[in-house]
Amino acid sequence: MTHSRHEPTGHAAMTMHQLITADGDRVSDDLLDEFVSDIDDQTLRNLYEDMVVIRRIDFESTALQRQGQLALWPPMLGQEASQIGSARALETDDFIFPTYRENGVAYCRGVAMGDVLGLWRGTCNTGWDPYEFNMATPQIIIGSQTLHATGYAMGLVLEGKESLSVAYLGDGATSQGDVHESMVFAASFQAPVIFFCQNNHWAISEPVGLQSHVPIAGRAPGYGIPSIQVDGNDVLAVLAATRWAAHRARTSGGPSFIEAVTYRMGAHTTADDPTRYRGVTELEEWGAKDPLARMRTFLTNTGKLDAAAESAIAAKADAVAAELRDACINLPDPDPMSVFENVYVEDHPVLERQREQYRQYLASFERSESTTSHEAPAMPQGRAS
Structure with missing residues (x-):
């Protein structure tokens, strides 16, 4: 099924956009191809490196929590492609409003690991200066960051700026009133905001099928907001989809809604036990769609990744993890x-x-x-x- 080049929307037209299959094969997409036509081999390797590094960050942070060094940690295992693909599509002057799980996005923005972990260790109330990185600090209240992103985008219009804002949210947040109010305002004032929904299939213990009997991306057109559903485990497709939405925002096209269909392979937080509400079969099914495995297969099969490059990437991940652990343990107690x-x-x-x-x-x-x-x-x- 194909769509018009810049306005894919509506329940009847909803389809999953993809550029790299779970088997690591590159496929064509009428909408997305043009938005990644400039991506070279080095950029592809960089995207893979980013995903390897943030997975290592996630494992190390989870271990630190289990060892009593962190009070809590929200794992992002399985969602690496959604975070890296979207973050790398943005410009430095675009302002990001995250949830509490976008630690991979914070890494892309250059936030120091100690600043990321301060909130979860209890040594600070926020973590970093939002204006230094053009990224707000983690938002725990579900969905409220969409209000902030929309208001910021409306301000950009009033100031005549060409940058945009991005609101990250989960599938569960789309049942919150704040999100729907945000979309009403964004559509009414044609605010340059991207609603980036990581549909990881579980709002803590509630499956996405219970709260939405239609694709989540199908909700936005009801407010007059063009939407797209993309394979959230395909980093290249996520990059392209976010560039599509950013292009609309920068050319007075108004808001866009992206549903990145992915899966939370870990727990909701380290205080959660997902084995109590989901089966092993489901986890195995999504494990076969692992975003890192498919990118590695694609790069290896096309001769873009060799043993030396893999070794360098692994060394980078280890170095970041060591920096993270050292920063965490040496965070000073606050006055x-x-x-x-x-x-x-x-x-x-x-x-x-x-x-x-x-x-x-x-x-x-x-x-x-x-x-x-x-x-x-x-x-x-x-x-x-």
Whole structure:
């Protein structure tokens, strides 16, 4: 089934766009081919390297959590192609509004590993300066980042800028009111925003088929937003689909919706046990569609990846993992009073009162320790022998 070059939408026309099959074969797509016509062999290897590195980041972070170094970690195992393909399609001045799982996107943006892990270790409230990387810090509240992305995009229009914003969201978020309100505003004001939905098939323990009986990408056209459904385990197709949406945004085409169909092979977070709600057969089926395996097969079969290149990529992944572990373990404990920083832009009387009360509370422990240290040890009670 084919589509018009720039406006694929509607339930009847919904199809899965793909450029590299699960077997590693390159196929043609009428819509996507032109958006990757400039991709050379080195870029393809770079995309593969990115996926290998962020999978290594994921494994190392999960291990750190199991060892008690992190309080929690949201695995991205299986979603590497969706994160790398979309992130590498953006320009540096495009602003990203992530969920809590886009750690691979943060890596692409150049965020230091220590800053990524600070939130999950509990040493900071956010993680990094959003304006340094044009990427907001992780959003835990499901779907609310779509409001932020839409508002930011509306501001870009008012300021006459040609950049765009991207809201990452999961399949579960599409059942949240914030997401639908965002799409209403985005369509009404033709905001240059990309809604990038990683459909990983599970909203914690709720399967996607329960919350949507039609393709998720089919929801957006109801608001007047062109949408596309892409194989989310195909990094090249995701790159092309995101470039398609970015092209629309930069040429006054307004918002776009991308459904990247992928699979969360790991747990929702390290506090979750997915074996309680999904079967082994399902995991094996999606394991055969592994985004790294298919890209490696494609590159190897076409002579674009040799043993030396693979060894270099593995060494890079190990180096990043070592940097991550060192950064995590050596993150300094925050000053207790820093909890009041960056709450409001300007001084606020209620916050100042709370700050003073907390300061007095902490000082009470110092007084208590001082008093105890100067007291003579108490004599034991009882009869002498």
